Amino acid sequence: MRPVVFFLTIGLSAAADIDTEGLPNTGLDTSSWTTGTAPPIDDLVNLHDIQIAAKNTLSAANYAYYRTAALDEVTYQNNLFAWNKIRLNGFSFTDVSDVNLKTTILGYEFDAPFFIAPAAKAGRADDGAEGNLVGAANAAGILYIPSISSTQSIEEIAAAAGDDQVMFHQEYVWSNKTRLQDELTRIEDTGFKALVLTVDNTGIQGIRNWQERYSSSNDNGHDATFTIQSLSELQNMTSLPIVPKGVKTAHDVKLCADLGFPAVYISNHGGRVVDLAPTAVEILLDVHRLYPEVFNQIEIWADGGVRRATHVLTLLALGARAINTRQVELDYFGAPLSGETSSTPYYVSASTYT
Numbered sequence: 001m002r003p004v005v006f007f008l009t010i011g012l013s014a015a016a017d018i019d020t021e022g023l024p025n026t027g028l029d030t031s032s033w034t035t036g037t038a039p040p041i042d043d044l045v046n047l048h049d050i051q052i053a054a055k056n057t058l059s060a061a062n063y064a065y066y067r068t069a070a071l072d073e074v075t076y077q078n079n080l081f082a083w084n085k086i087r088l089n090g091f092s093f094t095d096v097s098d099v100n101l102k103t104t105i106l107g108y109e110f111d112a113p114f115f116i117a118p119a120a121k122a123g124r125a126d127d128g129a130e131g132n133l134v135g136a137a138n139a140a141g142i143l144y145i146p147s148i149s150s151t152q153s154i155e156e157i158a159a160a161a162g163d164d165q166v167m168f169h170q171e172y173v174w175s176n177k178t179r180l181q182d183e184l185t186r187i188e189d190t191g192f193k194a195l196v197l198t199v200d201n202t203g204i205q206g207i208r209n210w211q212e213r214y215s216s217s218n219d220n221g222h223d224a225t226f227t228i229q230s231l232s233e234l235q236n237m238t239s240l241p242i243v244p245k246g247v248k249t250a251h252d253v254k255l256c257a258d259l260g261f262p263a264v265y266i267s268n269h270g271g272r273v274v275d276l277a278p279t280a281v282e283i284l285l286d287v288h289r290l291y292p293e294v295f296n297q298i299e300i301w302a303d304g305g306v307r308r309a310t311h312v313l314t315l316l317a318l319g320a321r322a323i324n325t326r327q328v329e330l331d332y333f334g335a336p337l338s339g340e341t342s343s344t345p346y347y348v349s350a351s352t353y354t
């Protein structure tokens with residue numbers, strides 16, 4: 001009897017039984033999947049599926065690293081589900097037979113208004129690490145902004161670029177100014193065209209319980225003395241255009257516009273830094289209410305929970321120029337496009353979101 005029981009146990013543990021974390025039920029059937037093995041790509045038809053595939057395939061520690069957010073993850077959840085409060089409407093009598101998604105970001109042409117945002121350590125998902133994302137962005141004609149906390153070096157990522165591929169690079173505000181200047185110089189020397197400066201974790205340490213279970217290490221070294229004056233002074237450390245990332249109030253959007261920055265990037269860092277922070281939709285609505293002139297002054301980029309073309313359309317309709325699509329899934333697959341596009345002109349009724 002014993003060998004039979006043994007084989008039955010192995011058979012049961014190999015089949016994937018995955019907690020889908022409250023994501024929309026899109027009919028995904030994981031019953032034939034094997035835990036720890038990448039499922040057939042044909043099973044995955046949207047970014048929710050890809051998250052579940054990542055959960056099935058990555059080690060628990062690596063999944064936790066990508067998936068984690070701060071405290072009770074209220075902001076993380078709001079990013080994903082605040083779209084439920086949006087109503088998109090479209091005009092019926094518009095010729096949409098010849099549309100394209102092309103846009104410019106800081107004057108550079110791209111094939112779509114969505115991009116791959118900075119996310120640390122792509123190498124925890126695949127040995128190809130950030131190089132995969134450079135290649136995917138190039139194939140899709142979209143922008144990639146590698147993180148300064150990447151698995152690969154600034155130089156390795158730059159070397160993976162295709163002919164004429166335009167990339168920007170992310171940087172943190174380190175308190176160690178020698179390190180900061182060294183990285184800024186390397187980013188400029190290796191051909192990145194703009195600097196995305198993350199300003200949302202100076203003096204704040206995101207407390208991420210899920211990740212803490214596997215590692216006590218966290219981001220550190222960020223400059224807690226950072227002010228708007230330091231931001232202005234930082235413009236003297238590089239000749240690249242600087243785009244402040246992680247701006248969360250209409251007031252700060254306006255401040256960046258008045259200081260002459262070419263773009264500002266509204267983001268709550270995927271809910272990973274401060275819990276209870278507002279979503280991009282809420283912040284954009286504040287900008288409309290308080291400083292509507294800003295949309296003619298400066299490019300506004302945005303992210304947070306963007307998984308569907310309808311989410312991209314919502315943010316575009318609210319005045320954003322460039323939008324990052326949800327990060328965990330991109331890291332896992334290095335494939336920026338979900339295959340979902342829309343040719344319908346939409347507008348958002350802001351009054352539905354109050």
Ligand SMILES: Cc1cc2nc3c(=O)[nH]c(=O)nc-3n(C[C@H](O)[C@H](O)[C@H](O)COP(=O)(O)O)c2cc1C
Binds near residue numbers: 065119303324328
């Ligand atoms: C695994 C992971 C790592 C990240 N690393 C960085 C980083 O190094 N620098 C940064 O500015 N933002 C980082 N972010 C935040 C993203 O750039 C982006 O703002 C956020 O993921 C958007 O929310 P979303 O994940 O819901 O799309 C990271 C996000 C994730 C999920």
